[in-house]
Amino acid sequence: MTGPSDQLIARSGYAQPGFAGGYDDHRPAPPAALLDVLCRVARVDRPELVVDLGSGTGLSTRAWAERAERVIGIEPQAPMRELAEARTPATNVAYREAYAFATGLPDGCADLVTCSQSLHWMEPEPTFAEAARILRPGGIFAAYDYDVPPVIEPEIDNAFARYLARRREAGVRMGSARWPKHEHLARIEASGHFRTCREIVLHGETEGGAERIVGFVRSIGSRVEDVTPDELEQVARRVLGDAVVPWLVPYRVRLGIR
Numbered sequence: 001m002t003g004p005s006d007q008l009i010a011r012s013g014y015a016q017p018g019f020a021g022g023y024d025d026h027r028p029a030p031p032a033a034l035l036d037v038l039c040r041v042a043r044v045d046r047p048e049l050v051v052d053l054g055s056g057t058g059l060s061t062r063a064w065a066e067r068a069e070r071v072i073g074i075e076p077q078a079p080m081r082e083l084a085e086a087r088t089p090a091t092n093v094a095y096r097e098a099y100a101f102a103t104g105l106p107d108g109c110a111d112l113v114t115c116s117q118s119l120h121w122m123e124p125e126p127t128f129a130e131a132a133r134i135l136r137p138g139g140i141f142a143a144y145d146y147d148v149p150p151v152i153e154p155e156i157d158n159a160f161a162r163y164l165a166r167r168r169e170a171g172v173r174m175g176s177a178r179w180p181k182h183e184h185l186a187r188i189e190a191s192g193h194f195r196t197c198r199e200i201v202l203h204g205e206t207e208g209g210a211e212r213i214v215g216f217v218r219s220i221g222s223r224v225e226d227v228t229p230d231e232l233e234q235v236a237r238r239v240l241g242d243a244v245v246p247w248l249v250p251y252r253v254r255l256g257i258r
Helices: 004-012 021-028 034-040 079-086 122-136 156-175 181-191 210-218 229-239
Strands: 049-053 070-076 095-098 111-114 137-144 196-208 243-255
Touching: 021 079, 021 196, 021 229, 034 111, 034 137, 034 196, 049 122, 049 137, 079 095, 111 122, 111 156, 122 137, 122 181, 122 243, 137 181, 156 229, 181 196, 181 243, 210 229
Parallel strands: 049 070, 049 111, 070 095, 111 137
Antiparallel strands: 137 243, 196 243
């Protein structure tokens, strides 16, 4: 099965040489508080199986290594999946070459199905149907994203926001539409596959300097050729110099309870 998500992936730039490494080095991993909340909502201390759809380089997959009996990452792109395998030493974590709408997993096998920074690349209805199929009764589908920019320093945050606004404007001109993140909850509700749907918010913390800010920006998919992060890079280097500072990373978690 192919469709709009294939076209988006082709335009994402994720298969470029070196992209996967930069992504894994500079993006934040999900915070422990998020994993705690998902286990609590699913009413399980230690999930038997967590399935991570669109697992990319494994940041959101290997986070479960010490929290779950088994973890499976589902990722169609070879460069991302191969890096995930290389950087995941835990033996209870595995990766599959598959799309989110066709995991090949058995019915009712999972306590949790997650989409970390990935649902906007996926065709919604077949993805929701597949998540519901592989979840046990009472299992949780969780699509979560962090807000960008993270909270770093006001001048840097403002320059980051200006860069993102330029990207959005260029994306509209180019017709590079995806499934907007702010509509995730409404689409999950409309699917009819989940008995309860809601959104929760929380935050994680990480740290970084100017180099990480630049690397983070360059890891954003669907790169727009005529929009560069030069201004943001200049501001970050001027404000931070060689300093490494804390980042506050807000998360929005959209839940569907099976």
